Amino acid sequence: MNEKLQSWLAPLTGLPVALIYGVLARLAFSAPDESGALSAMTCGFLFLVPIAMGALTVYFAPPNLQLSGRYAFFMPWVACIVTVLVIAAIGLEEVVCIVMALPLFLLLSSLGGWLMHLRKRKNYVSNLMHGSLLGLLLVAPYLVTPLETRLPVGDTIYHVQNQVEIAADVDTVWRNIIEVPLIQPEEQHFSIFHPLGLPKPLAATLSHEGVGGVRHASFENGLLFIEEITAWRDHDSLSFTIQRDAQRQLPAPLNQIGGRYFNVLDGTYRIEPLADGRVRLHLESTHRLSTRFDFYGGLWTRWVMWDLQDYILQIIKVRCEK
Structure with missing residues (x-):
């Protein structure tokens, strides 16, 4: 034995x-x-x-x-x-x-x-x-x-694009992107990153329409993004800068957003009408990564952002097609 x-x-x-x-x-x-x-x-x-x-x-x-x-x-x-x-x-x-x-x-x-x-x-x-x-x-x-640690660290900027086809008209889609009413638990779906501690989106409000308007995009765990509208083409596209609300105390690793190593910079929704009456909705964003291993970390941040954007688009799609 x-x-x-x-x-x-x-x-x-x-x-x-x-x-x-x-x-x-x-x-x-x-x-x-x-x-x-x-x-x-x-x-x-x-x-x-x-x-x-x-x-x-x-x-x-x-x-x-x-x-x-x-x-x-x-x-x-x-x-x-x-x-x-x-x-x-x-x-x-x-x-x-x-x-x-x-x-x-x-x-x-x-x-x-x-x-x-x-x-x-x-x-x-x-x-x-x-x-x-x-x-x-x-x-x-x-x-x-x-x-x-004595060597300088550069910034790497990444662009992430997603799209989804929606069986709804332009007006319906537009109304569902400028503001997002509270997402109910039954509307939430699986993402591989949520069990790992990344929060689900909850809602987005808009102060007023047009350039200069401010969206507040809230997530679980107290994460809030303040998004100032920089471009507004009615029923066509919407662009905005993104800043995390630094006044809120967040748990790790969410407190790293907007910090030395990682930040989400801006985003854009764009509506593309299709010939059959449907709509192709595009969502793209830009984020910054500042480490000495961006070649590896960027693989993950791009995947996280792609997954988040796809998650949001799928919720919009379901709501518009009801």
């Missing part, structure tokens, strides 16, 4: 070490922004910590498993998943942020595991792959990040 238990536990030998390293790294990289030397919103944390975790997982595994390419690639995933579950459970990170970072963590942890796997392969230049390599990987996040 003991031999069977040992055989079962052998693949998990490096997991506790990687878990401890990962949790301690998240605690160390706890500066709310880059004003501190260490912040989780850095490439040093997001890219180098999972590599170190993967390396630890394989380095402390039994020698026969270190020689397995499959083990070296996939076992670090277990270490990463367990680590992020612990981090979420103790409240060090929001679930939506963990989900967004997890694919990157898994891939890079495999890289770390593979480096340790190569160290054990025969006829490889093993002097380059001794414990000194592991030590370098472990301290790399702490060496790179303070240097990284």
Whole structure:
């Protein structure tokens, strides 16, 4: 029985070490922004910590498993998943942020595991792959990040467009976009991001028609966007700037909207009449992302905005077609 238990536990030998390293790294990289030397919103944390975790997982595994390419690639995933579950459970990170970072963590942890796997392969230049390599990987996040935070961060602007065809006339559609009466619970539908903590839209009011009018778009959890009309073509299009109401105290990660890393800038509704009497309604928006990993973060922010806009359009479609 003991031999069977040992055989079962052998693949998990490096997991506790990687878990401890990962949790301690998240605690160390706890500066709310880059004003501190260490912040989780850095490439040093997001890219180098999972590599170190993967390396630890394989380095402390039994020698026969270190020689397995499959083990070296996939076992670090277990270490990463367990680590992020612990981090979420103790409240060090929001679930939506963990989900967004997890694919990157898994891939890079495999890289770390593979480096340790190569160290054990025969006829490889093993002097380059001794414990000194592991030590370098472990301290790399702490060496790179303070240097990284000294570099400037640029802004990346993204445009997201959605459209939906509606079996209704232009007047009906127009009335349903300039203002959105309270969305009832039975009108809400599933979005993959709502279980992760992103709020559902609730309503939108308009102070007065025309340029200079102000829409108040409210969401769950107290999120409110103040939208000033910048272009108004009656029964045709509506454009507006977007600002989060900064007076409201919001939970993380909603409090990051309008902050250093992310902001929604503007939006436009446009009605396109179709020959068969239906309408194609377009909704587009612009948002800003300001990190050193926009190439990755932008994939998620564009998906989130696309999903939100599609969600709103589907509610408008159902209401107009009643």
